[in-house]
Amino acid sequence: MSFKKNISFVLIEPKKGGNVGASARALHNMGFKNLVLVNSNLHLDEEAKTFAMKGAYILQNAKSFDTLEEAIAESSLVVGLTRRRGKKRGLFYEFEEGIQKIRERASKNKVSVIFGRENSGLSNKETERCHFLITIPTGNTSSSINLSQSVLIMAYELSRYEMIKTRGEKIKSVTVKELDYLLNEVKNTLIYLNYGKRGDRDLLHSILRTMKGFFTRKGLTKAEMNMFLGIFKELRKKGGDS
Structure with missing residues (x-):
């Protein structure tokens, strides 16, 4: 109502x-x-x-x-x-x-x-x-x-x-394909930062699952996706990953 x-x-x-x-x-x-x-x-x-x-x-x-x-x-x-x-x-x-x-x-x-x-x-x-x-x-x-x-x-x-x-x-939200691409960039960045298993915990998988839920609930726009892509790529670039 x-x-x-x-x-x-x-x-x-x-x-x-x-x-x-x-x-x-x-x-x-x-x-x-x-x-x-x-x-x-x-x-x-x-x-x-x-x-x-x-x-x-x-x-x-x-x-x-x-x-x-x-x-x-x-x-x-x-x-x-x-x-x-x-x-x-x-x-x-x-x-x-x-x-x-x-x-x-x-x-x-x-x-x-x-x-x-x-x-x-x-x-x-x-x-x-x-x-x-x-x-x-x-x-x-x-x-x-x-x-x-x-x-x-x-x-x-x-x-x-x-x-x-x-x-x-009217603002365009990201597609499933675009979201998968963003999550893959997140994964690559986390791997570069040595986020992996911590004992019995698969920290990488847990973070990716949480971020996917966050992006899905929020209804990520293409402009926001591009912002996040830039941040993650810049993190790897600063660390020497081309």
Whole structure:
């Protein structure tokens, strides 16, 4: 199951239906589906439906709760977005670190990402309900970001995990023949370094078996294979083996 299904975007008392609708559209664009509202029914607003475009189904399936406590009851991690810092605001993580923690937890657990009101953000009481807080980096001219823009940025940053993974899947892995060639180079290098039997132990065979398992589990790419080939050949070259 995609980690995206475990992440809920929670809007506390939004003031404008347009922002709610634009948030739904942003979630649709980035592959998320869970929109939650606290003390608001603006997901039913006509303006919200207009702004949602193809994300209208997210509004239809949105959940509304009277309190934040009810909205986050089933989440194992609650993260708040705020630009205001202070001793009473709670634990802060740098933006990238916070994004990574959300991804990791959402792989198997439910996570709530909390967004405050357009005019006043999150209260101190609400930040106390969060496990940690993050701030979206901005320029020096203004640190305040529109609600729907904040939702879009968070959805995009969280989606980059799958984008990177998809690009990684296009990288060519080594074939069985190429892996055998690499292991043979490893064997030649180990023999040159006098790795053989140690008493009753066939150390050479044991190392080769372990390295084959490691390379197979990792899914070795051709670029990585060439790097290892260069290292092993250089080791023999330094020792005088041509």
